[in-house]
Amino acid sequence: xxxxxxxxxxxxxxxxxxxxxxxxxxxxxxxxxxxxxxxxxxxxxxxxxxxxxxxxxxxxxxxxxxxxxxxxxxxxxxxxxxxxxxxxxxxxxxxxxxxxxxxxxxxxxxxxxxxxxxxxxxxxxxxxxxxxxxxxxxxxxxxxxxxxxxxxxxxxxxxxxxxxxxxxxxxxxxxxxxxxxxxxxxxxxxxxxxxxxxxxxxxxxxxxxxxxxxxxxx
Numbered sequence: 300x301x302x303x304x305x306x307x308x309x310x311x312x313x314x315x316x317x318x319x320x321x322x323x324x325x326x327x328x329x330x331x332x333x334x335x336x337x338x339x340x341x342x343x344x345x346x347x348x349x350x351x352x353x354x355x356x357x358x359x360x361x362x363x364x365x366x367x368x369x370x371x372x373x374x375x376x377x378x379x380x381x382x383x384x385x386x387x388x389x390x391x392x393x394x395x396x397x398x399x400x401x402x403x404x405x406x407x408x409x410x411x412x413x414x415x416x417x418x419x420x421x422x423x424x425x426x427x428x429x430x431x432x433x434x435x436x437x438x439x440x441x442x443x444x445x446x447x448x449x450x451x452x453x454x455x456x457x458x459x460x461x462x463x464x465x466x467x468x469x470x471x472x473x474x475x476x477x478x479x480x481x482x483x484x485x486x487x488x489x490x491x492x493x494x495x496x497x498x499x500x501x502x503x504x505x506x507x508x509x510x511x512x513x514x515x516x517x
Contacts, residue, residue: 303359303367310352317345339409343486350488351479354495373450375503379441382500386437389496390430396489397422440504448510450502461512468505475501 321342324330330338358364362373376382401415456462475498482490 301366303364303370304356307352307356307359311349311356314345314347314349314352317341317348319345321345339407340484344484346486346488347483347491350491351483351495354492358499371449371451375448375450375506377445377447379445382437382441382504383434385496386500387430387434389493389500390433391426392493393426393490394423396487396493397426399489400487437500437504440508443508443511446507446510446514448506450499450506452506452509455509455513458512461509464505464508464512468501468508471501472498472505 321338324334325338325342362369364370364373376385397419401410401419404410405412405415454465456465475494479491479494479498482494
């Protein structure tokens with residue numbers, strides 16, 4: 300697999316096959332009766348994996364990445380407003396993503412329609428309430444001049460300030476990736492897409508911040 304796109308095509312195919320396998324077995328009532336929970340998990344993972352693979356495939360195609368080494372050449376947005384636009388679009392996309400996730404579960408028979416109202420209301424409230432502090436945090440990290448940088452900026456612990464920033468961003472990135480994994484396992488395919496975009500924003504802000512710190516040291 301010399302081309303990254305091939306890897307994501309394979310992962311997407313595996314995801315689709317898992318969905319098809321689960322639906323095929325579920326069509327047999329006797330099998331579905333004994334393996335209901337297992338089949339649901341397989342279908343969920345298939346949906347999450349497909350979304351994960353297709354999102355990264357789009358990213359690879361958009362950035363014209365034909366070799367793995369090209370990942371080291373990806374540039375981040377130079378304009379500050381682009382970060383706010385991308386981050387907020389992805390963040391508020393979690394609201395319709397939640398609707399799709401829960402109503403799909405209702406359609407599959409996992410939940411009763413009356414049981415999801417509280418979860419949807421809490422989800423909407425959390426997304427809207429967290430938008431304010433997250434935008435403030437983003438603004439704080441974007442303090443400084445607009446600059447261009449490489450997304451996968453190397454780790455350089457050549458100052459205490461840089462060490463602290465690296466530690467903060469590593470924590471945020473790990474939280475984002477863990478969230479992607481959990482959403483993938485539960486089959487929340489649209490939230491997988493949104494969280495991957497948010498992870499990209501976090502990594503871009505990291506690259507920008509550390510590039511500016513490096514320029515100050517020089």
